[in-house]
Amino acid sequence: MGDTIRVRTAIAGALAAIATAGTLVGAQPAKAATPITWGKCPPLAQGAERDPRQTCGTVEVPLDYRRPGGETISIAVSRIATAKPGKKRGVLLLNPGGPGLPGLDMPGQMAHTLPKPVLDAYDLIGFDPRGIGHSNPMSCGLSGADSLSTLFPYPGPGGAIEPSVAAARKVAEQCAANAPKLRYFTSANTARDIDRIRQALGVRKISYWGQSFGTYLGAVYASMYPRHTDRIVLEGNVDPRKIWSGMLDTWNQGMNDRFPDAARIAAADHATLGLGRTADEVTKTFIALADRLDRKPATVPGTQVTISGGLLRAVTYQMLLHDETLAPLTRIWKAVSDLSAGKAPSKEGAAALQQALAGTPATPGVPEDNQVTMALAMLCGDTSWSRDVGSYAKAVKTARAKYPLSAGMPGNIRACAFWPEKPIEPTVKVTSRGPRNVLVLQNRRDNATPWAAGKGMRKALGHRAVLVGADQGGHYVYGTGSACADRATVAFLAKGELPARDLYCRS
Incomplete structure (x- = not known):
């Protein structure tokens, strides 16, 4: 659900029920959004670049x-005005997912991958969702060491x-105290923010491209505001019927489906790696190595870095997201295997x-800790979770x-x-109501x-959607090999x- 490792006072009564217009029952309408004044963008991280x-x-x-x-x-909202006079259709709003990833500079990234017919038709719009990046960034006050285990809580030896x-209890207490x-x-309030962005842009409809968690956000928006959607692309999909614990459970089969792609590369280089x-x-x-760690x-x-089985598995998960990182991943397995055996890894393995x-x-x-804080905000705030510790052990x-x-x-x-408070409103139901x-x-x-999650998104949207599947691995579809x-x-x-x-595309 994310591309990079960085991841409620209960309201009495039923005030938080969602109406089909995307507002809350009993709420007063907000004043119209003010048009955006475009100017300089916030500073970047050291070494990062931005489309001028x-x-x-x-x-x-x-x-x-x-x-x-x-x-x-x-x-915070951004724009690259790529649309051409006479060819402009509207705006294409972009979201990279996470949850917790900033999207302010996504227009520059997409401008270099989209072809001229698309760029001529749309201005590219990015934004940092609420609580993320430059949009009132939130923090639970977690240390960097806490972040990885918070997002990827691998069990200890023997499960x-x-x-x-x-650790989970401590993190929940910190978030309650600090945020x-x-x-x-x-997600529902972020979807409402998207419609405020639409209003501020002065357009009746928006087109949208969401990746990973951004597919769920897009589906929520399309369900809350179906008449304000133009063309919607959802890439690398969340199953909206399984928010959120059920969606996390799909990772089990996802690892089984994807891991062999890297394992075959390692096997082809057995003479060098010696992994099988x-x-x-x-x-x-790999399983034996992770268990040993x-x-x-x-x-x-x-260094003071220690590699546990959980860290090895988490790094593996992240590097399986892209085909270009599969070969370096196999060298990491070799380097960690050598370290576990008390040997010095090769220079290539150590560098990887x-x-x-x-x-x-x-x-x-x-x-x-902004990303992990906001990942928790979405995971824990969109829906209720079991509080039965025994159910997790089972x-x-x-x-x-x-x-x-x-x-x-x-x-x-x-x-x-x-989590200290229950969600402030019911989980948004993604439906087939709206245009195709x-x-x-x-x-x-x-x-x-x-794959099952993509099929789940297609089923939830019904006649509104078409599924284009690609016979390839990794988290991203467009521009990764399927013509x-x-x-x-x-x-x-x-x-x-x-x-x-x-x-279903086989090439």
């Missing part, structure tokens, strides 16, 4: 849409969850490991037996089990949002042409 054509502005939105006249927050229980307004930072001559042998080697972590020479563990430069004004035990690659992590206990205007892009072997999927995407955005029926 991009300008930025802000949109004021209610913190709590049930009280539109109350406290407001500022949403023990007691350390995870203690009491997190209950307002939900077949994909099955490599898989067994659970019991005895390995220290990276010259160092790069994988390197931190990301901080963005000025953005807290270190889920971990069952999953570890069937899915040893994931080691029970997807079903392990998280801070959501101890959604393209669902999904890879067959995606470990983050698996068939790329053609379908461009034809839809540029001409409004959806395939007559679901399409």
Whole structure:
């Protein structure tokens, strides 16, 4: 659900029920959004680059849409005006997912991958969703060391969850103490912010491209505001019927589907890596190595970094998201295997490991734990979670037996089990009500949002959507190798042409 490792006072009565118009029952309408004043963008992290054509502005939105006249927050919005006079259709709003990823500079990234017919038709619009990046960034006050285990809580040796229980309780307490307004930072309120952005842009409809968690956000928006949607592309999909614990559980099968792609690369280089001559042998080697590191972590020479089984699995998960990182991943497995055996890794292996563990430069004004804080806000604030600790122990035990690659992590206990407040409103129901205007892009072997989740999104949207599946691995579809999927995407955005029926691309 995300591309990078960085991741409620209960309201009495039924005031938070969602109306089909996208407002809250009993709420007063907010005043019209003020047009955006475009100007200079906020500073970047050291070493980062930005498209010089991009300008930025802000949109004021209610913190709590049930009280539109109350406290407001500022949403950072960006634009690259690529549309050509006479060819312009509208705006294409972009979101990279996460949850918790900033999207302010996504227009510059997409401007270099989209073809001329699409760029001629749309101005590209980015934004940092509420609570993220430069949009009133939130922080639970977590240290960098806490972030990884918070998002990826792997059980201890043999599947023990007691350390995870203690950690989850501590994180929930920190969020309650340091970020009491997190209950307002939900997917539904973010969708309402999108409609305020639409108003501020002065357009009747918006087109939208969402990736990963951004597919759920797009589906929520399209369900709350169906008459304000133009052309919607959802890439690497969340199943909206499984928010959120059920969606995390799909990672088990997703790892089983994707891991062999890397294992085959390792097997082909057995003479150098020595991890196994077949994909099955490599898989067994990896599982045994991770289990061994659970019991005895390995220290990276010259550093204070220790590699546990959980860290190895988390790095593996992240690098499986892209085909270009599969070969470096196999060298990391070799380097960690050598470290675990008390050997010095090769220079190539050590370099790959160092790069994988390197931190990301901080963005000025953005807290270190911003992504993990906002991932928790969405996961814990969109829906209720079980508070029965025993149910998590049982889920971990069952999953570890069937899915040893994931080691029970997807079903392990998280801070959501101890979240101080219930969600402020019911989970938005994604439905088929609305125009037929959604393209669902999904890879067959995606470990983050698996194939079954893409089919789930397609089913939830019904007649509104068409599924374009690609026979490839990784988390992203467009521009990653499937000419068939790329053609379908461009034809839809540029001409409004959806395939007559679901399409499975084999090339």
